[in-house]
Structures are given as structure tokens and as C-alpha cells.
Amino acid sequence: MHIPDGFLDAKTWLSTAALSAGALSYGLTQANRELEDRQIPVMGAMGAFVFAAQMVNFPVAGGTSGHLLGGALLALTMGPWPACIIMATIVGLQALFFNDGGVTVLGANIFNMAVLAPLSGYWVYRLLNRVIANRPVKIFLAAWFSTMAAAAATALELAFSNTIALKLVLPAMLGWHSLIGIGEGLITAGVISYLTSIKGGLFLSIGRKAGESNV
């Protein structure tokens, strides 16, 4: 879902860059409040894992592929604001070193994948806490929704840029990403189940931060 240079017009990438800058500066103060020093290596390792996983595109249907975004994975393990910081770092690295996602549209890519994806995944998980008891199901749905939220934002940005009409691009983006989101949900639920199964757990904030009591 990395937008390349050329897809968005200046007003769109400037305004999304402003939104992202605001979200990240707020995120930094929140992350400073939440993070303990001992969690920093964990942050690095989780970020490295998400970077690696993003390289592995899996086929979804009819000659299309998708890959893990990892926003929900990071939000549910590290907390939503640290997740924003980690994802923004990853998206920035991808643009600067790997030509994946443009540099002018970096603000838009950060907004979609590093702000919306983790925050929406986190909030959906919290909402589902009230209605669903099965944790892997909640994680799957939160991760699926985070992909859809990022895809919808991408479609809106393309429409605002007059690259393509909203009524065409929104259903197309949501259609493909409803399939890609299944992969997102399965990988996220699988990885978190594994992390919580490790003896003594691994650093997870999912219980504490997402309002559960018994993790």
C-alpha cells in the first residue's frame, strides 16, 4: 500500500504530512510516558520483525499480492503510540533506502500505515473487548480492520488528488484489501499467540494497555 511519488498532488501530500507530524509529535510524548528503558530492545526487535515481514508478499487472488502491514501487531504488543513511532521509522526507512513508497508522499504513507493502521487496530480491539471473549478472534478482526482503514485513507487521498474518482477507487481498494486483510489478521493473531505462549511472556502490553486483566 506504499504510495509512490506522482500519485498525490501537493495539497494532499502537504496536508497529510502536517497530520502525520502532529500525530507523531503527540505520539512521542505519549511514548515517552509509557515506555520503560528495558522495552527499547523489544521495540527494535518488533520493528525489525515487521520490516522483514513486510518484504514477504503473499498472493491473494487473480494476480494480486499483499503483505503484512503490522500496525495492529505493534499496537497490541507495544501500545498504540510506540507503535506509531516504530511504524513511522519503518516507512521512512523503506522510502529512503528501498525506494518503497515515495519521499514527497512520505507524510501520507506515514498517516495511512503508521498512524491510522495502529490506532484503528488498537481501538477496534478495545471496542471488541466488550462483545467478544475469544482473543485470537478479536486480534484477527482488529488487524483486518486496520488494513481496511489504511486502504480507505489511501483511496481518499487519491481521490482528493484528482488521480481517480472516489466512487471507483474506494470500492476497488477496499475490495482487494478485504482479502489482504485476512492475511494481516491471520499473521497478527498467530504471532501474538506465539509471543504470549513464550514462557514468562515477552514484553506484551496487550493485557495491560488494552484493558484485559489476565494476560
Next chain:
Amino acid sequence: MSKKIFWFLLAALAVAALLGPYASSYPDGLERVAEDFGFLGKSEGKAVLQSPMPDYVMPGITDEKGATALAGAVGTLLTFVIIYIAGKAITFSKRMSRRDRYVRS
């Protein structure tokens, strides 16, 4: 660094180096939409920066899978290091104020 984190980082490196080269080369969701509606060409020649490892391929290596594996491993380590440094910077002020409290008491 605790053992668990070391193993997790190693798992990330394995994903990048061993699975990365076998990733699907089909267009992703956005590329597919751009192809279908004919605006993929809008990005052509618009990249404002020459990246060192475009498309996750390490330049100067002829073996295609090897070049992807190496770029993936480098990127994974780079991600770890940069987030580690950024994280330490985020918690720096906290560490200092804690030390001050300790020194004063």
C-alpha cells in the same frame, strides 16, 4: 539484550533473508488498482530520490535471490538499530530525571 529478544531478532532476519526472496512478485493491492484504472504511469520517473537498494535488491550482486536476501537482512538490522537509537532518545529525559532524583536523595 535478553536471550528472547536476540532469538526474535534472529527470527526476523530469517524471515527477511529466507522468505523475502520467495515473495510473490504480483502487484500489491494499490498497484493492482492503479493498473486497473490506468494511473500506474503517473509514478513513472517521479521518484525524487535515488535509493541505495531500490526494490529490496542489493546492487552489485548478480544472483537475484541472494541480492534480495542481503538487502532484506541489511534492512532488518538497520530497522533494529535505528529504532533502538530512537527509543533510547525517547526515554533519555526519563532516565536523566530518574538519575537526578536518585542523586538528590
